[in-house]
Amino acid sequence: MQRRTALKTLTGTALTLPALTNSFASSMTSSESTAPLLKGRINHAVCRWCYSKIPLDDLCKAAKDMGIVGIDLTGPKEWPTLKKYGLTCSMPQGAGKGILEGFNDLKLHDELVASYEAIFPQLKEAGLKSVICFSGNRRGMSDEQGMENCAVGLKRLMSSAEKHGVTMIMELLNSKVDHKDYMCDHSAWGVELCKKVGSENFKLLYDIYHMQIMEGDIIRTIRNNYQYFGHYHTGGNPGRNEIDETQELYYPAIMKAIVDTGYKGFVAQEFIPKRDPLTSLKESIAICDV
Template identity: 60%
Template sequence: MASQQNRRSAIKNIIAGGAAVASAGALSSFVSEKSTMPLKLKGNINHSVCAWCYKISLEELCIAAKEIGITAIDLVGPAGWPTLKKYGLHSSMCWGAEINLTDGFNDKKNHAKLFENYSKMIPMVAAAGYTNLICFSGSRRGMDDETGWSNCVEGLKPLVAIAEKNNVIIAMELLNSRFDHKDYQCDRTPWGVELVKRINSPNFKLLYDIYHMQIDEGDVIRTIQNNHQHFVHYHTGGVPGRAEIDESQELYYPAIMRAILATGYKGYVGQEFIPKREDKIASLKQGVQICDI
């Protein structure tokens, strides 16, 4: 999730553009020939990329992903799934049932709408051949932890039962409340893990966003080692600033990827940094290469 940018609006813009076929000329004007030379990936990490970070059509992103060796796109809803299927790409973290990032499962007034949205979306995710569907806690608005956990359990339990029948995993994202999403309740790993334990189902887990958790709690590798069984997906991002994940920022991603791999993780790692360089796809390719341990 980016600071001062509505990811939902960005996704809608990408999906809207995804219906148009990108011409070879249009793509080459955005991506240099050098940046799209295929990588020789090692096959240890399943690579994905978040669609909202790139101000290009979904079709263009799919073409670039295929050329790089990325096999999935994160945060795409049903309108974009045909485009992913056209290019043989997986929807690694589905999106579109949430209300927004501030109105989530921790507030009972949202439960009816969220039940309506998720009870419709879960079977759609399963029918499309996908597994993961994102959700959010919502903002605290003065709410204590116990009330937040209790309300989330009440709202999520009926949906998790539907998810179990459809072999879908509902994943609550951990977001930082220090900078990007002030007042967000599921802002630290212990809070999310406690919720996972209370729901007590293999079909409810956490999306561990490395960028967000570095900001709010740090100690990333130890956290992964101690809590990996509760994580179903990972996102990257450079700290500070959510830019490229190279030597310009404070995290050393090869070591983090080795820690993830050592847990036996078989899911996807999604690049969710916002490229600052002119050749954005070159930055994406570099990020994949850094994480391809």
């Protein structure tokens, strides 16, 4: 499954999940459901596209009951629904041209700049502080040239981002399995780009699943580069499924490393459930609540 498919519509509706179970249906009507007592050291969130088969209202209700405070990768039309349930959009989308076409292409800069400048006021009005962006694919371009191009385009937006109190967050994705040819595929490349842009309003989305595939050494990378990471995503490897004992990453230790850096942002679950989706989501929150 590819998230790029979901991002084409900027609302994440194209992926399929297992059919909702009777237990899910009953949980939606239960009046006894209450949010669990969480430790409060992690701001838990969930990515909308992984649960696209569940109506947004129902996902919001379930998320609220689990102690989740935000839903990632939703656009302006969905933000009022989140607000209705006391949730926030923890990683907004709605600008740019998706994963494949990004800031490494100089020919796209005018269009990209206009797109992000249009959404900045909407983000500010909604009380949101970030927005996702992408490097784009290499298409034969060197990483060095791509970095220079990205820096040129992003610098054009920094004064406006700062004015609106918005941080642009570029996602690190793997180019080995899921996003062939994607340029921002190593944390070192992304960190160097942050240094070139030179603004606190540009950071990276450190996706643990993707970076485990590309480079591993997750905890050391977080400890050494946390100042450049503005958001985190989870996912089990291999397979991008549940983050439990069926995969190779030990998330309690990773979450503790994140907390120990002083991070106050969101950690969003971004895995494809193989079992009942809401049961798996609830289990993932318990695993990550350190």
